[in-house]
Amino acid sequence: MKFLLEMPGDHLAARRHAAETLLGEFLGLPLEIRVGSADRWRLCDSAANAELILPDCFFAGTRGRWLEPASLPQLPLARWYSEAELPEARHLDGGLPVLAGTPNAAGCWWLQEGRSAYLGLDLFGSAFFCLSRYEEQALEERDGHERFPASASLALRAGLLERPLLDEYLAVLCAALLRLWPGLSLPWTRGQLRFTCDIDHPYEGGSKRLSLLVRALVGDLLLRRRPQGMLARLGRVWRARRGDYTRDPNNTFDWLMQCCEAQGAQATFYIIAGHSGGAIDGCYSLDEPFLQDLLRRIHQRGHAIGLHGSYNSFRDAAVLRQERQALEAACRTAGFRAEVRAVRQHYLRWDSARTPALMEQSGFACDSTGGYADHIGFRYGTGRGFRLWDWGSGRPLALREQPLIAMEWSAIGPQYMNLGRSVAALQRLQRLKETCLRFGGDFTLLWHNSEIRSDWDRQALTALLDEDAGSPDLEQVACERYPAEAAQ
Template sequence: MDQVFCRWFKTSWTWEGREEGAETRLELEGVTLGRWLDHPLVTTEVRPQDDLLVEWTAWQHGEVTLCVPCAMDAEADCWPFDPLAATFHALTCWDEQAGRVALDEHGRPRSFPEAWLSLKETVRGFGQVMSASQQPRWPWADIMWHAIAGQGLPAQPLVCDWTFDVDVAFKHKGRSRLKSWLLQVRDFGLGRWATVQERFKVNCGWIQDPYDTYDWLLEHHRGEQVTFHVLAATRNRPYDVGLDPAGTALPHMVEALARRPKVVVRWHPGWRALEDPNVAQAEQARLKAWPGMRCDEVRTHFLRGCPGELWRQWVGMGIAVDSSLGWAHDVGFRAGTSRDFMAFDVLDNKVIPLELQPMVAMDEAMRGKLGWSAPEAEQQLTDLLEIVATVGGGWRMCWHNTSVSDTEAWAGWKSTYVGIARKARSKSVG
């Protein structure tokens, strides 16, 4: 309730005469908005590994039709589910913690949870229609609460947060002379003439490094806060392949970016850091010496990490903010909401001091996993943006310095970023 009414709707709430297994009635300014039977998910100290049956049901409220978890048998004048339990189910990524999601080789959800994929109904919201199996693309918990209470509460404006991941800071710059020379020899031998010429011109200062898009990004977002998540992991092919953190180029770049107005530079834990907590601790300890690097705010490389387990690890390491919560194989909202929220430890049954910042889409998921063209991605994001703006949520994407370079596989994607950023900015409070 604190999460929904205090943090999201900026209002207060009170319980009156609540007992386990009882019925809950939601009132706003003396008007009853709805009634439901309490689901065991929120009335007992159950854990995801316990064999608790969570059933799903269709729910229609005004022009909104959703499929929601935590269905309850109820009388005709009660809702067929518990919205508080459904919200808890979403924000804890309950199905993921219960192991009901197929994982890829990086330990990330390969698809939406099995419970969603089995749904056959059609869902509707704000003029859009889709199969319920695709509902995890929507901020469905936001839509649900907007339908329940949004009309009686102050309107919430769209909030934009511009974030970028930096896996490979530069295509050619930042390497030692020996390293650059060896790369030239290799590429010459392989017949990569264009790359050889490009590297030579970059190192001579005749042209800009293709991945050095930082000035363009900051100019495009002049007056707005921009956050960079910088990978600074020890080289570990084929996943951690950025610049050597033991060199000078990467820490100098971090310091230079952090000195720019309204720029935040965060830690981007490497692939191996998510395999071994000792590696994560060593990586964090090294980066604490870098001026400008915020080592208590993260987004994981490849969006790796298991909800619950990783959240507890972060708290133990002093991490205060994690913005890794997004689908790696699709778009949409992994925890059912576009709004920031505090993590909940289902093992100790308490809120923990870690703010989770959901993201709507990662560039590589759209181009690679979904196979969308740049124009198709912009249209899909525009549809999602309309819903997020209607419920007054948050708009946070994961792009890379490389994906706005307009080179190689990312040719044409810079205009997609510009287009969707312009549309989001036009709907936000600035």
């Protein structure tokens, strides 16, 4: 069965990108798109046996104020309590927040009359808002690393950042489609876990820099009051400078790979290959024996290697290209060939207007920078991979985004969520993982090799990597509800 989607005639490329992502990429529906009514979206099958009407609210609301703060969804968001109208619509408890949409004249968010139905959610406008990071173009807030912070986002201000809102909308769309086309086959499966590691510090900095060693020794003696720790550190540095890193606390790579292998998962290790930002890009070099051996071990054990773009590379295609080529050359020196197509930016630095196009120009196929440093959750409203939007050309790129859902330091770091190494932090991460996987997204987790420092770290990471088997059937889970506290 082929579907026809009619849409208003403005912002055609943006509208098409949203529709092709939701209907074509996420649901796999054969689709033809054309311009139709000026004030609505209309989805029907090729024989016009049934139709679904949706309002055009987001794009209509931006007319005359495109990319202005006034065009953003206003708080508080309306909520649709779907139980009475469309009980099989699957979403978290507490009602479904509405980024863009409106009930019909009778006040109904869902109304079906025969083979024609009205759904009051502007799913396609909402999808473009989430996937393009529209608000990051409309707002000027940036932190000290020039990053758009979670604290400025609509999702966090509305208490929705830990909800996969776009994936919830997709589940509602599935319920609506099954009402109108009961025999339709929809690909609804449980997501998968993706473990990633950013190698900022493959070993203690004091092994290479005297200033860092002195600072650490002073901390051991005066701040932590652990003279034995100071002596142990000196012993580790003495060994490391002779090529023995077996006792270095940052050398957790074999343990990390073993944990992933026990779950049948492939890890991706993002490695810094340049120093455009100076000392902030770490103190290691790809040609040193420890790094050469590490590259070989990662490759031989079947894990993936990606580039951790240096601090200033997020706005420089030439630097990104040079670093990708340097990492590929280091792999060849280590005895194997690897085409480095995956990238994540150091410090999660990201410019939505420029970075995606620069990455594509530099030869990358997939980015996984797409999370916030200051809070875990869904920056793009989804855990699914998708093609990134390029604001410069006004078109989607071939470059794909695999959103980063959680970084360990975002949860435990005192400058961020400040949950510490606690039961509460692990519960929050586990809840986020389960919510992400249940709604069909991939839970992409970042844990630094240098942050495996305690029993809590090992137990927490082991628990998060323990992915439940099985893929629920859409109709079996259609009426499930998940605790509202998962969204808090």
